[in-house]
Amino acid sequence: MSFAQNRLLSINNYFYPRGGAEVLFLEQNRLFEGIGWDVVPFAMRHANNLPTAYENYFPDEIEFGRDYSLARKLLNAQRVIYSRQARSKLGNLLDRARPTIAHAHNIYHHLSPSVLPLLRERGVPTVMTVHDLKLGCPAYTMMRDGRPCDSCKGGRLYNVAVHRCIKGSLALSGVVMAESYIHRWLRLYEANIARFVVPSRFVMETLIGWGWPRERFVHVPNFVDVARFRPDEPIGTRFVYCGRLERLKGVETLVRAAARSGQPLTLAGRGPDETQLRELTERLGADVRFLGHVSKDELADVLQTARAVVAPSECNENAPLAVLEAYAAGRPVIGARIAGIPELVREGETGSLVASGDVEALADELARYAALPDARLARMGAAGRAWVERDFTAAAYRDRLVALYSTLTPGVAA
Structure with missing residues (x-):
């Protein structure tokens, strides 16, 4: 079956195989290209990125731990919370490429969820793969000192700064605390993501236990070629x-x-x-x-x-x-x-x-x-x-996503 009329906007912080999330993101792109979709990436500029015709639409790199100037550090802190540059760049990209659907992977800290309301405003249904526990825990892991931690459960997000959960740094932890409070206040994920794709039942049930509604999640296991x-x-x-x-x-x-x-x-x-x-x-x-x-x-x-x-x-x-x-x-x-x-x-x-x-x-x-x-x-x-x-085949993964996409937009054939 051909899906040539469909265009997938594929979003992730990095556009190279940096870790497991990036590998899945890139493999998913190839998978949909293989059935005739036009896949348009949106990521951060980075020296290791794979070549793409859309590179000029990527926002500037943010790399934590790098020795930036004070002015750049302040700019990065603002962009971690809400990146106007990423939103502007994505707007330019959407003017050129009108996607059928958007699929986000890891966007925390770098691209930021500033891009999500824009997609909703442009009428692009958006799904997001949940690669970690960030939707509940500002530090991603729900662990502290090697043990399970639920200190932030119930909205007590100040604990990420109290315990310096981000690289042991009060400054970084404070930025992430502010980011988390603002994102929840603006409901950037809740109001703009149509469905969350979750590879494991553990993560799905954990986030439900932290207050997320079950109907927002779809369990789609990872795949291997x-x-x-x-x-x-x-x-x-x-x-x-x-x-x-x-x-x-x-x-x-x-x-x-x-x-x-x-x-x-x-x-x-x-x-x-x-x-x-x-x-x-x-x-x-x-x-x-x-x-x-x-x-x-x-x-x-x-x-x-x-x-x-x-x-x-x-x-x-x-x-x-x-x-x-x-x-x-x-x-x-x-x-x-x-x-x-x-x-x-x-x-x-x-x-x-x-x-x-x-x-x-x-x-x-x-x-x-x-x-x-x-x-x-x-x-x-x-x-x-x-x-x-x-x-866990690529075909099974693809078919599950196509079926999900078809429930969100009439342009996709299940």
Whole structure:
């Protein structure tokens, strides 16, 4: 079926594969281009952006942690709360490209939700994928000091500044507190987003528990391009982690568990804690390979070398793509029993779950998997592959979104 008459305005802070949200955003763009849609991106200018004919319509870059002048810092603070520049640039883009529908991903802090009322004013139905818990928690995570936190529940948003939840900085936390209060007062999300797409039931139920109406959410699981992976490769000897190298992802716990169990580990990705993790690896004498950033094709090759893929998160993960990619490669998953990860692991069938942050439990599980026969791991990997082929394919994801879009605008054929 052709959808050539349809135009998707696809919105995200970054226009390059910076993290899981960006990967999904870019893959979704390619997916809709593949069925004949005209996809128009709107993002922030950035040196790493992919080439696009629409770059001149992108607002200027904001990068937290950079050493800006005082004047630029003040301008950035204003833009974090409500970016007039992003709204103006989007207005120019809408004059050129009249989209059938808009789909926003991560717009917090950089583009800001200033663009949302403009879309409603122009008659463009807008959906938004919820990649985290920002709609409830100003700091995204609903965690503090490694433990669940509901201090901001019920509108007590001042707690983000009280506890310095944003990078331990009172200044940054204060800006985010102001941002959150203003956005709620203006109802920028509530009044302008037609539906929120949520990849995990955990995040959906959590936000409902914080007061969002259930009817605003649609559960649409993430997807993986299974054709990129070869599930019939022999089971490897190394355990593999793919993702950002930071403590909240549980990577320090994983390195300690690998050292404790004497198991080889491969880390694919970069992040703010890479230096500390390298130092920890050397201090513990662990067999850990740091691959750095790997391309999409290289990632598939890395997963084929795995004995199992580990998702050791210690934060409220939504629906990590690494789990689905592991299954697509025919590899079982050892996941942390936290947030959305248990939804993606069928214990004893496609993998297993361990307590989040428990070095000893994770070390025991690594040792157990090292001792399991390859044939047993291959059967678990095959079960995971069958699961993604049934429920997490690109076609299934696309069809779910097209069906959603069709309920919001008559221009889309379901």
